[in-house]
Amino acid sequence: MPKRKGRTSRIRKRKLFRTSEMRGVNESYRSEFIELKKWLKARKFEDTNLIPARFPGTGRGLMSKISLQEGQMIISLPESCLLTTHTVIRSYLGPYVTKWKPSPSPLLALCTFLVSEKHAGDRSLWKPYLEILPKSYTCPVCLEPEVVDLLPQPLKAKAIEQRAHVQEFFASSRDFFCSLQPLFVEAIDSIFSYRAFLWAWCTVNTRAVYLRPRLQKCLSAEPDTCALAPYLDLLNHSPHVQVQAAFNEETGSYEIRAASRYRKHEEVYICYGPHDNQRLLLEYGFVSLHNPHACVYVSRGWS
Ligand SMILES: C[S@@+](CC[C@H](N)C(=O)[O-])C[C@H]1O[C@@H](n2cnc3c(N)ncnc32)[C@H](O)[C@@H]1O
Numbered sequence: 001m002p003k004r005k006g007r008t009s010r011i012r013k014r015k016l017f018r019t020s021e022m023r024g025v026n027e028s029y030r031s032e033f034i035e036l037k038k039w040l041k042a043r044k045f046e047d048t049n050l051i052p053a054r055f056p057g058t059g060r061g062l063m064s065k066i067s068l069q070e071g072q073m074i075i076s077l078p079e080s081c082l083l084t085t086h087t088v089i090r091s092y093l094g095p096y097v098t099k100w101k102p103s104p105s106p107l108l109a110l111c112t113f114l115v116s117e118k119h120a121g122d123r124s125l126w127k128p129y130l131e132i133l134p135k136s137y138t139c140p141v142c143l144e145p146e147v148v149d150l151l152p153q154p155l156k157a158k159a160i161e162q163r164a165h166v167q168e169f170f171a172s173s174r175d176f177f178c179s180l181q182p183l184f185v186e187a188i189d190s191i192f193s194y195r196a197f198l199w200a201w202c203t204v205n206t207r208a209v210y211l212r213p214r215l216q217k218c219l220s221a222e223p224d225t226c227a228l229a230p231y232l233d234l235l236n237h238s239p240h241v242q243v244q245a246a247f248n249e250e251t252g253s254y255e256i257r258a259a260s261r262y263r264k265h266e267e268v269y270i271c272y273g274p275h276d277n278q279r280l281l282l283e284y285g286f287v288s289l290h291n292p293h294a295c296v297y298v299s300r301g302w303s
Pocket residue numbers: 057058059060061134206207233234235236237238283284285286287288
């Protein structure tokens with residue numbers, strides 16, 4: 001009869017099973033990531049710490065290639081890789097943005113660029129980045145009204161409000177889109193459809209990093225603080241981690257430093273903010289298990 005294993009051995013086995021259950025599957029071999037890495041390298045970024053992987057709980061994310069110490073740089077992405085309103089103004093869209101009155105908002109400039117570049121397909125200089133972006137989003141703003149109807153009342157009210165806001169944003173931008181017709185062979189309505197616009201809006205809303213507000217004369221006065229950060233935006237959220245993240249003016253890069261340690265092959269997280277699950281669902285399309293910021297919303301009049 002085989003000898004029964006000791007307690008330490010059983011605990012070790014259980015731990016091993018738990019970590020292997022949580023372990024990500026390396027996805028760096030996938031053609032879209034190979035292309036993205038080449039594109040980033042041409043823009044002076046090479047990653048030594050992270051690899052794209054798929055995780056059981058959080059889906060696609062980034063995994064540590066080596067163990068990372070507290071305070072160590074996780075990622076430092078040069079400005080040349082960032083997609084900002086500068087990128088838009090310097091592009092073929094620039095003259096149209098500059099000319100349009102009332103001036104387009106920074107968010108409209110970014111969404112317009114995304115829709116236009118997505119439409120350009122193989123011709124887009126941003127193709128390797130566009131290829132790794134989600135094709136669709138799980139945020140309530142993308143759900144059918146019948147599905148939104150099934151949400152708890154306070155969340156449903158917020159979701160309806162958000163959808164109305166995005167629809168109004170789209171409707172009020174249509175004249176600006178029409179002004180771009182000289183750039184395209186196809187009818188503008190077929191390119192700047194509500195579906196395409198919603199995809200771009202969700203891309204910015206769920207993935208943009210924060211930059212210190214900049215002032216661009218040709219844009220409206222809304223804060224210009226969003227940048228899309230290819231590759232870095234594969235980092236998922238955990239409410240339990242702390243990171244230092246900011247654009248470093250001296251190095252000209254967007255930098256993230258670990259505030260805690262990571263073992264080799266662990267998922268590396270950042271914290272999107274101290275958000276409760278309603279906010280996470282509305283803004284990012286997911287909820288976080290064991291969220292210390294979780295709270296229960298009750299409707300007025302509930303006793
Ligand atoms: C900045 S992106 C992170 C990378 C993303 N997972 C991807 O595959 O492109 C933000 C999105 O990732 C997903 N996400 C981030 N953190 C998550 C988590 N803890 N659990 C589940 N999904 C998460 C959500 O869909 C969110 O909108």
